[in-house]
Amino acid sequence: xxxxxESGPGLVKPSETLSLTCTVSGSSISSYYWSWxxxxxxxxxxxxxxxxxxxxxxYNPSLxxxxxxxxxxxxxxxxxxxxxxTAADTAIYYCARGRGGSHYWGQGTLVTVSS
Amino acid sequence: ETVLTxxxxxxxxxxxxxxxxxCRASQSVDSSYLAWYQQIPGQAPRLLIYGASNRATGIPDxxxxxxxxxxxTLTISRLEPEDFAVYYCQQYGGSPPCSFGxxxxxxx
Numbered sequence: 387x388x389x390x391x392e393s394g395p396g397l398v399k400p401s402e403t404l405s406l407t408c409t410v411s412g413s414s415i416s417s418y419y420w421s422w423x424x425x426x427x428x429x430x431x432x433x434x435x436x437x438x439x440x441x442x443x444x445y446n447p448s449l450x451x452x453x454x455x456x457x458x459x460x461x462x463x464x465x466x467x468x469x470x471x472t473a474a475d476t477a478i479y480y481c482a483r484g485r486g487g488s489h490y491w492g493q494g495t496l497v498t499v500s501s
Numbered sequence: 502e503t504v505l506t507x508x509x510x511x512x513x514x515x516x517x518x519x520x521x522x523x524c525r526a527s528q529s530v531d532s533s534y535l536a537w538y539q540q541i542p543g544q545a546p547r548l549l550i551y552g553a554s555n556r557a558t559g560i561p562d563x564x565x566x567x568x569x570x571x572x573x574t575l576t577i578s579r580l581e582p583e584d585f586a587v588y589y590c591q592q593y594g595g596s597p598p599c600s601f602g603x604x605x606x607x608x609x
Contacts, residue, residue: 421599431538431546432588444598480545486593487536487551489558494517494545 388412390481398475398499404468407467408492415459417473419485422455422466422477424477425494434479434483437464444485471499503528503595505602507588512607520577522605524590529570534594537575540604541586549588550575559589577607585609 394406408420422434435445437455445453454467468475476499484487504527510570514520532553538546548557550566553573563578577584588604 415560423601430599430604431591433597433601436599446599447597473557486534486591486599487548487557489548491547492543 407460507602522575523596531594
């Protein structure tokens with residue numbers, strides 16, 4: 387079955403870069419869109435961006451200047467980099483297959499921005 | 502920019518009752534790109550409906566979606582105890598390329 391697993395540091399200092407990886411099993415990265423979505427504690431879902439397996443991307447305009455999403459088809463994973471983080475970037479970060487209407491999601495990983 | 506507004510913010514009902522949740526878009530959304538999710542605290546969102554009215558795999562038929570243009574509805578015909586959760590609508594065919602509503606909390 388398709389499984390997605392987010393991984394990365396749970397604590398990032400303000401002004402530094404948040405880096406996460408989503409490892410995909412049971413599905414090839416190829417020929418699909420892959421999304422990152424985040425959820426601040428106690429709040430709603432916020433779309434971060436998505437990437438097609440070819441490498442083309444689309445980002446949330448409010449984050450566009452700080453976000454990079456990439457894929458590594460050889461490792462069957464995708465990555466998220468968010469630069470110059472602040473406390474407002476504290477959230478559970480999810481990866482999901484598809485650019486919407488996503489059936490497959492990771493369990494999410496909490497990233498806290500704090501010194 | 503397409504903004505999705507869900508109403509009500511909180512809906513208080515009892516098991517066995519019917520729930521009607523609304524998602525209104527600030528501009529027309531292609532119904533092919535409108536989805537609904539259920540989120541139980543501590544869990545990832547679960548896809549219920551895609552293409553405005555298509556149930557996802559394994560979703561009970563008490564869940565149904567309808568609507569077009571700017572008005573979409575998720576209906577739960579007879580509430581079960583496990584249905585009390587937060588529900589989100591999502592559009593992924595407009596500008597920005599993807600966005601979520603703020604959520605409706607369905608509580609007992």
